[in-house]
Amino acid sequence: MKDFEVLVLEGSNPSGVAMTRDILAAAALLAARQGEASPTWGFYSPMGGDVRLQGGISATTLRLPGRVKNSKSVLLIPGIWVTDARELAERIKADDCRRAIRSIAAHVAGGGQVAASCSAVFLLQAAGVLKNRQATTTWWLAPELARIAPGTGVAANRILCVDGPIITAGAAFAQSDAMLYLLRKRCGTRIAEGVSRVLLL
DSSP states (O other), rough: OOOOEEEEEEBBBBBHHHHHHHHHHHHHHHHHHHTOOOEEEEEEESEEEEEGGGGGGGGEEEEEEOOOTTOOOOOEOOOOOOHHHHHHHHHSSSSSHHHHHHHHHHHHTTTTEEEEGGGGHHHHHTTTTOOOOOOOOOOHHHHHHHHHHHSSSSTOOEEEEEEEEEEEEEEEHHHHHHHHHHHHHHHHHHHHHHHHHHHHO
């Protein structure tokens, strides 16, 4: 089991996927140089194989393994490229998203931690893990999240919300804020600050 499982879906924002990889790679390099344990990660999708990201780029993934209780892995979900709330609502009905939603629900139910940014926060809402929690998302989708999730405290003005095992980040590039938070918790302040300096985050 990896420390971080990056869940990649059709049409994911390439920037979110790439920055996640680069941040984790930088953390692993710094940790190795300092004689500390390096974080491990993998890229997964509901069915495995090549997944087309937005803009014609693709990512090679493994099939997401079944969820286990008390998993120490963080399930990371970069945002999906959509242009409005209606398109997002339709996208979430697709088979890969429905599979992802079931995995998210099972991961959290088993005691796992999950982090999502931008439009991917709506997958968490569909999985039922935002109920009675604080969450954020990109500002232009925040009204829709508040509408469909009246039991969620939507904090549209926040870049990052951490509520128990649920981490949500604002717009697409807030994926970096979620990653630095997780590195600080998992690998320590020195590694997180080193990654921030190296990548100018």
